[in-house]
Amino acid sequence: MHSFAANLSTIFTEVPFLERFKKARNSGFSYVECQFPFDVPIEAIKAELNKYELSLVLINFPAGDWGKGERGLAIFPNRRDEFKKSIAIGIEYARSLGVSKLHCLAGVLETGDNRSLARAIYLENLKYAAELMAQENLTLLIEPLNPFDMPGYFLTDIEEAVEIINEIGKPNVKLQLDFYHVQRIQGNLIATYERYFDRIGHIQIADVPGRHQPGTGEIHYERVLKAVFDKCYKGFVGLEYIPLGKSEDSFTWIKQAQLGGMEK
Numbered sequence: 001m002h003s004f005a006a007n008l009s010t011i012f013t014e015v016p017f018l019e020r021f022k023k024a025r026n027s028g029f030s031y032v033e034c035q036f037p038f039d040v041p042i043e044a045i046k047a048e049l050n051k052y053e054l055s056l057v058l059i060n061f062p063a064g065d066w067g068k069g070e071r072g073l074a075i076f077p078n079r080r081d082e083f084k085k086s087i088a089i090g091i092e093y094a095r096s097l098g099v100s101k102l103h104c105l106a107g108v109l110e111t112g113d114n115r116s117l118a119r120a121i122y123l124e125n126l127k128y129a130a131e132l133m134a135q136e137n138l139t140l141l142i143e144p145l146n147p148f149d150m151p152g153y154f155l156t157d158i159e160e161a162v163e164i165i166n167e168i169g170k171p172n173v174k175l176q177l178d179f180y181h182v183q184r185i186q187g188n189l190i191a192t193y194e195r196y197f198d199r200i201g202h203i204q205i206a207d208v209p210g211r212h213q214p215g216t217g218e219i220h221y222e223r224v225l226k227a228v229f230d231k232c233y234k235g236f237v238g239l240e241y242i243p244l245g246k247s248e249d250s251f252t253w254i255k256q257a258q259l260g261g262m263e264k
Contacts, residue, residue, distance in 0.1 A: 004254065005031035005057050007204075007240040012247045021048035027248055033058035033238045036066070038089060042096045049097065056097050057236045058141075058202060061090035061129075063105045071145075072105030074125045075118035075154050087129045094138055101202055103141040103176050104129060106154040118154060123167060130170045139201050143176035146184035149211075156185060158192060162199050174201025178240065183208045183219055190227045197231055206241035213241050214253040221253065 006012070006029045012020035017040060024032050032054050037045055049056055063086075064070030073083040090102050106122055109115060130140045144161045145153045155161055158175075165173050177200050179189050186192070193200070205225075207217030214221035228237070243250035 003031050003236050004029065005033045005236045005238045007033050007035070007238055009035035010240055010242050011250070014247060018044060018048055021052050021054055023247065025052035025054060027251060029054070031055050031057050031236055033236070033240075035060050036062065037093060037097075038062055042093060045097055056099050058101045058103065058238060059090065059093060059097075059099050060103045060105060062086040064107070069108065071150060071153055072107035074104055075107040075109070075122045077117060077121050080121075080125070083125050084128065087132060091132060091136060091138065095136055100137070101139045101141055101174075102133070103143055103202075106142070108150070108152040109154055110152070115154075119164075122154065123164060126164070126173065127168055127170070130168060130173050134170065134172050138172065140170075140173045141176040141201050142173070143178060144181060144185060145178075146181045148184055149181075158182065158185065158196065162196055165199055175199045176202045176204065178204035178206070179219065179221075179224060180204070180206035180208060180211055180241075189219065189224050193224075193227060194231065197233070200233070200235070202235055202238065203228065203233065204238040204240040206239075210244065211242050212244035213239075213250040216244050 006024045006027070008017065008020040008024065012023040015023060021032065033056065037059055063072045073079050073086055093099065094102055104126065109118060126140065126142070133140050142155060142161055142164065144155050144158045147153060147156045161175055165175060175196060177193065177196070182189055182192055205214060205221065206212065207214050207219050209217055
């Protein structure tokens, strides 16, 4: 049975962050992920993971000032030092919390920015991060995000993301495939998944529109997830959705999809 990981940055937001681990365990999850845990001390997170016998499978690297619209540091030639510090922080959290995969957001291009230069800096920074992460047996993930939710974001094309992974040429650099973003970018979910299967390191899901739980929108997740599992995907499926209604009531789709329920 493939394992679902509740994203604690988007689910159980009815309570403060550290209380969401208990909520996840009580809802039947063994695995969780989150976006940016860096405002919370490592030891406090570790205590919750241990108390509720949870594994944290994914985090993002620090991505700049989120409140000011920053969505990553990796493409900016004048922020190399800040990027390197963010990698060090992310690796420290991952090492201490047993996380094996980290997503690196690229950044938002401003009007007039040189895209070719940004791409070159992006590759340079990703290679730097991948080399450090390889020493810790960590996987670096990059993810195309749709331009409707994140205008100006550098990486919005799945084929370009795979080209970048191929150019870097390091086995610990993988694609994070979020079916929500794929649907908004181009559709063809199952064909896209099958085409890039060998490059995928992590999957996330949410429905379109609204980014709510499966069954609330246009994506036929029973078919999509069947294709994922039939292909023998062995990783985690992150539930990075915003629950429509109470978080605890948003998991009925799992049984409806006849996937055998969540692992306990």
